[in-house]
Amino acid sequence: MHVRQLLPALVLALSLVSLPASAASHDGGHGAHGASGAAPAAQAAVYSAKGTITLAEKTEGRITIRHEPVPALNWPAMTMRFRLEDPSLAEGLKEGEAVRFDFRNEASAPVIVNIESLN
Ligand SMILES: [Cu+2]
Incomplete structure (x- = not known):
């Protein structure tokens, strides 16, 4: 009965969960290049x-x-x-x-x- 309201909430939840993972790999890439001046990770x-x-x-x-x-x-x-x-x-x-x-x-x-x- 409330499936239509539930689905967008589920999609939002999944996209939030995937955010930290992509941010972490981005930081790792910068670390490997030895970014100068930036605060160390x-x-x-x-x-x-x-x-x-x-x-x-x-x-x-x-x-x-x-x-x-x-x-x-x-x-x-x-x-x-x-x-x-x-x-x-x-x-x-x-x-x-x-x-x-x-x-x-x-x-x-x-x-x-x-x-x-x-x-
Ligand atoms: Cu040692």
Whole structure:
């Protein structure tokens, strides 16, 4: 009896449900392109940590750090390899040097966006 009134409401409800999904994939595309100036999306949050450089593969744009725990990511202290967003970030840094660094926890590999010596 009220089918004619029910149908438009159902169509509206379905279109509302599909909205967040398309918005999410749109944001993901922008993140992959590394939009400059825009506020970072939640998955591109930057974390800070301290540690000691154990291996500096400068020409590869990689650096291995024995880092302290990162509570924001639930990471224990460990030794792990990071990618450098810009290989020149490691210029002047040596193995055995204490550092403080900022990184994005990207799916493929964590990427250091800033690093400084504590020595
Ligand atoms: Cu780690």
